Amino acid sequence: MAMRSCDTQYNAVSYQKYRFSPPENLQKVIFSYLEEKKLAPMRLAVDVGCGSGQSTCILAARFEEVVGTDISEAQIQAAKETASFPNVSYRVCPAEELPFEDGSVDLVTAFTAAHWFDIPRFMKEVDRVLRPHGSVALSTYSPNFSMHYKDCSERLTEILTETQGVLLKYANEKVNRVIGDYKEVFDLLPFQDKRRVTQIIDKIPMSVAEVIGFLHSMSMYQTFLRSDPEAAKSLLQKTEERFLETMGVGSNETQLEIGIKNVCVLGCKGP
Template identity: 60%
Template sequence: MATQLFEGKGHAAVYQKYRFAPGEELQQIILSYLKEKRTNPIELVVDVGCGSGQGTRFLAEHFKKVVGADISEAQIQEARDASSRPNLSYLVCPAEELPFEDGSVDLLTSFTAVHWFDIEKFMKEVNRVVKPCGCVAISTYTVDMSLHYGNCSEKLTQIFKETRDLIFKYSHSRVKHVLEDYKEIFEALPFQDKKRITDIFDKIPMTVAGVVGYFESVSPFQAYMKNEPEAAKTLLQETEKRFLDAMGVSSRETPLEFWVRHVCILGCKGP
């Protein structure tokens, strides 16, 4: 059974505001793979577990028809409110029950979501809906993250890791898939032609407020908020102050770079 942790309107709004889109390096790896594998035009792309649509919008810049699917109505509403592209649409449905015809999808993607699905059922759906010679691109960012600003990058990264470690005490057991670089998910993909890339690094432009907002958006923090709301709020406030003090600035809108490592599983279904 899928795990549903991102369904409330408040969490969906935070997710839309602070979750970042796939970075340039990850985008290029996916697009290059598709050029290598595909001879026919890609007509239909389905982005599963799309959340508030950060990855789906990237896909809509490159392909004819893109559909984002997520089990959360609140997330889908955020995605719809954020996008007006005519080739992009969204629907509410479970990842394990996709409303597409057998062999109808040219490219199926999922960004930082598959670890929440019932993996066995999801992979059966992938095999059912993807066309012969169709492709999949499944990725997640990892906990290998660092912050970069002037000569205080090491200090900022240390503060980031201390806060992350406190929050991650509330992690769901399914986060183990991320910690293991999606190895089990890779093995479950029912295609012979597949590969897993674990060393994709992206530098995401962000602000101090964005980093704090990212913490607020993750599922362990939402669990922390439910259990200890005052302590959770205080942690974010203190973390922001520590960042600003280390940087010697006063504005939470001060830009910095957020470096993150991605894992990406790429596969092509046989003819």
């Protein structure tokens, strides 16, 4: 899950620790689509903008070979250090210049990454590397998260929304593609056989500390941090304090659930 702006070793470690793998219902949408399109053989999948590799590994059981690519050397290094599947490897390269032969790839994916790409150039690469009848799946989660804990879910969600409202002031303009539910990504996909699935809802268990770490890993927070370090740190500190007070607990290791909405653009290349 790539981040285009803050390419540091810290952020690679932060991604590895706080970013989650594509959740269950999103995976069901993608793999059901592959079954519908009867994608076979399932030899080579390429996960573009893979970040530290959480998304890449979910493909390992279904493909003979999986390659994760990212423009960040730090992210790829973090992915390599935690690699646990013999058929998964990683390469440093831009999304718009993939090191694969024409018509050699069965599936191209990008999880929470495609909005950072030069989309017209990336789509040309997708068309070039995919074999006839190969597929593409490009997904992201909406910034509209919800929080769930006993009887204070609504208040926790309000606090999170307020914090995100501050952070959105520091968002890169490319985040508008996320806010627009990847309609631009869908429109630019050069295949006739394509669809955009919205409202893919999942709940992910996290601790309060992990929620704060997740917010810290966001590109918009990193921009805020560079612009006004004290204000940025204070925002997350106060957000955590408000969470704990609302929940009536003293430990930031207390578990809750984060509700997320994913959108996924799917396409199948013609013959």
